[in-house]
Amino acid sequence: MKSRFNVLKSVYENTVFRRAVLSLLSLLGLSLIIFTLARIVPGDPARMALGPRAPEEIVQKYREMLHLNEPIYVQYYYWLTNLFQGKLGISLTSFREVSVDIAEFLPATLELMLFVAIIQIAGTLILGTLSGSKPGSILDGALRVFTYVGICVPAFVWGLILQFIFSYVVGVFPATERLSPGITVPRITGLVTVDALATGNFRAFVDALWHLILPSLALALGAMAQEARILRSAMVENINKDYVLTLLSHGIPGYRIYFKYALKPSVASTIPVIGLDIASLIANAFMVEVIFNWPGISKFGITAMLKKDLNGIVGVVLMAGLIYTVTNVIVDLILTIIDPRLRYGEK
Amino acid sequence: MSNTSKDLIFVLKKEKEMKRERLKRAWFRFKRSKLALTGLILFSALLVMAVFAESVTPYPKHAETYVNFKMRFHPPDLNHLLGTDHLGRDILTRVIFGFRLAFIMIGIVISIVLPVGTVLGLVAGYYKGRWPDYAVMRFADVFVSIPPLILALSICAILEPNIVNAMIAVTLMWWPWYTRMVYSMTSAIRDEPYVWAARALGVRDVSIMFKEILPNILGPVLTKATLDAAWVILIGSAISFLGLGAQPPTPDLGTMVSEYMVYFPRYWWMIIGPTLGIAVLIMAFNLLGDGLREVFAGE
Numbered sequence: 001m002k003s004r005f006n007v008l009k010s011v012y013e014n015t016v017f018r019r020a021v022l023s024l025l026s027l028l029g030l031s032l033i034i035f036t037l038a039r040i041v042p043g044d045p046a047r048m049a050l051g052p053r054a055p056e057e058i059v060q061k062y063r064e065m066l067h068l069n070e071p072i073y074v075q076y077y078y079w080l081t082n083l084f085q086g087k088l089g090i091s092l093t094s095f096r097e098v099s100v101d102i103a104e105f106l107p108a109t110l111e112l113m114l115f116v117a118i119i120q121i122a123g124t125l126i127l128g129t130l131s132g133s134k135p136g137s138i139l140d141g142a143l144r145v146f147t148y149v150g151i152c153v154p155a156f157v158w159g160l161i162l163q164f165i166f167s168y169v170v171g172v173f174p175a176t177e178r179l180s181p182g183i184t185v186p187r188i189t190g191l192v193t194v195d196a197l198a199t200g201n202f203r204a205f206v207d208a209l210w211h212l213i214l215p216s217l218a219l220a221l222g223a224m225a226q227e228a229r230i231l232r233s234a235m236v237e238n239i240n241k242d243y244v245l246t247l248l249s250h251g252i253p254g255y256r257i258y259f260k261y262a263l264k265p266s267v268a269s270t271i272p273v274i275g276l277d278i279a280s281l282i283a284n285a286f287m288v289e290v291i292f293n294w295p296g297i298s299k300f301g302i303t304a305m306l307k308k309d310l311n312g313i314v315g316v317v318l319m320a321g322l323i324y325t326v327t328n329v330i331v332d333l334i335l336t337i338i339d340p341r342l343r344y345g346e347k
Numbered sequence: 348m349s350n351t352s353k354d355l356i357f358v359l360k361k362e363k364e365m366k367r368e369r370l371k372r373a374w375f376r377f378k379r380s381k382l383a384l385t386g387l388i389l390f391s392a393l394l395v396m397a398v399f400a401e402s403v404t405p406y407p408k409h410a411e412t413y414v415n416f417k418m419r420f421h422p423p424d425l426n427h428l429l430g431t432d433h434l435g436r437d438i439l440t441r442v443i444f445g446f447r448l449a450f451i452m453i454g455i456v457i458s459i460v461l462p463v464g465t466v467l468g469l470v471a472g473y474y475k476g477r478w479p480d481y482a483v484m485r486f487a488d489v490f491v492s493i494p495p496l497i498l499a500l501s502i503c504a505i506l507e508p509n510i511v512n513a514m515i516a517v518t519l520m521w522w523p524w525y526t527r528m529v530y531s532m533t534s535a536i537r538d539e540p541y542v543w544a545a546r547a548l549g550v551r552d553v554s555i556m557f558k559e560i561l562p563n564i565l566g567p568v569l570t571k572a573t574l575d576a577a578w579v580i581l582i583g584s585a586i587s588f589l590g591l592g593a594q595p596p597t598p599d600l601g602t603m604v605s606e607y608m609v610y611f612p613r614y615w616w617m618i619i620g621p622t623l624g625i626a627v628l629i630m631a632f633n634l635l636g637d638g639l640r641e642v643f644a645g646e
Contacts, residue, residue, distance in 0.1 A: 037502065151629065154631040
């Protein structure tokens with residue numbers, strides 16, 4: 001009996017759990033803010049949805065249907081109950097349910113994010129460890145320059161540079177879209193690479209991968225430079241510690257020391273930054289998807305924003321908030337697995 | 348009587364001297380770093396160019412609406428260092444006017460966000476565990492639960508896409524980050540002995556916040572403001588780049604990138620000016636911020 005009580009207590013005291021609950025509450029607050037903003041703005045949603053030539057009675061009926069005549073908190077209540085049923089309203093740009101639109105465009109962005117995360121983590125670990133294990137080396141100097149350039153160049157500029165060099169000058173990688181014309185993949189999960197593998201279409205898989213490389217690099221480069229720099233400085237601190245010297249004196253090969261024993265304690269300070277950067281990808285993808293004509297969430301989001309499609313905008317904001325929050329909670333969980341000190345809050 | 352006033356004058360003089368000494372030392376630490384000095388020079392040069400844009404630029408008329416079809420798509424040469432665009436405007440001129448817009452945006456955003464965010468953070472941190480803490484920090488959490496760019500874009504879209512609304516949107520997105528930073532620093536400092544001493548002497552809460560706590564956290568806050576100026580440029584240009592900020596004839600750097608991207612692979616030089624402009628601006632603020640960090644870290 002007592003042990004069960006202790007488990008419950010530790011769950012409550014678990015900072016990750018508490019933060020997850022708080023973030024969900026923040027999302028509710030976010031929905032309230034964006035809903036209010038979308039409703040108090042001048043303009044009649046019913047008139048905008050039906051067009052200027054619709055007869056007044058129909059507009060009136062539509063208003064009643066959407067509860068637009070009632071006070072704003074009642075509207076919020078109806079909207080929220082619909083939200084929990086997965087209904088976000090009709091998009092004015094595609095004339096479909098917003099959630100259907102998001103479900104169609106989101107996988108492309110998620111695939112991009114996944115790929116960027118892989119590149120970013122691998123690049124950070126390799127660059128950071130290599131330059132941290134030999135401070136002052138040529139690679140270390142190159143990383144320093146790369147970091148400054150990486151901070152100064154926004155993702156969309158990286159996109160333009162990479163597109164110019166690798167698809168127009170050299171012509172190695174395709175400039176736009178997810179697949180070459182003529183290659184089709186049946187939609188199962190929406191992630192083209194996964195679908196291609198699932199259907200055994202190896203040519204499409206390689207083609208999709210080929211298309212992914214440039215946009216992912218554009219998104220990964222800037223953040224990777226900073227993360228590698230943070231890992232490097234933690235690494236420099238750790239390789240001067242006694243235990244590393246002990247390992248060296250026992251004749252354990254350098255790469256194993258650096259990539260295993262010195263990396264583990266060093267990486268703890270880098271993970272929160274990597275996590276935040278990966279979560280922010282949902283926003284940064286907006287800039288890069290436009291350049292590479294990627295049929296992701298930005299295609300839907302930007303069209304909705306430019307056409308002032310309120311339901312679409314609210315949907316995109318909530319979806320981005322959800323993905324951002326969930327990614328952050330997952331990162332918190334990973335951090336507690338790596339660093340046991342964080343598992344319970346300060347006493 | 349005269350003795351005490353003499354003493355007082357002596358103390359005041361001493362204090363003045365110490366202040367000057369501290370400034371001197373700070374400047375010494377700052378100029379020790381070559382990167383920080385580069386940042387300062389770059390920043391001042393950009394600022395001067397932005398302020399005197401009309402007299403510095405070769406063709407001040409080209410900044411906004413100007414058309415000269417004879418000169419369109421002219422590659423870079425001595426008359427047009429960065430070439431001309433699809434309407435025959437000198438791109439260098441437009442980029443320098445873009446610097447001016449960027450500085451205006453930074454100035455407005457930071458001068459609103461910095462005081463508001465700092466005061467809210469101070470109050471929340473000082474009354475940690477009481478209602479001002481929960482009210483402010485939970486409200487700040489809402490704005491932190493989404494990447495700033497997306498909410499800023501949506502606010503621009505809902506209001507009306509133009510540069511004023513872009514500034515409003517960035518401002519709305521920015522204060523929670525300051526509040527959170529000031530909050531964590533204040534809640535650490537509020538238990539220091541000198542704060543307890545001030546409280547025991549009966550000093551009012553407001554005075555403790557602004558006279559005892561604020562001076563001790565100002566350094567990191569100012570550093571963050573400088574580094575954040577770079578983020579304001581980034582977010583501002585991203586909003587404009589996506590078409591939801593400044594609208595075409597305005598010489599905004601992000602707008603120019605999206606305008607010129609259409610002609611991209613063929614007339615490649617058009618894109619170089621504005622992208623380089625954004626990069627240089629961000630670099631200047633980052634170097635400057637790094638220098639400031641070293642100054643305050645040495646104290």
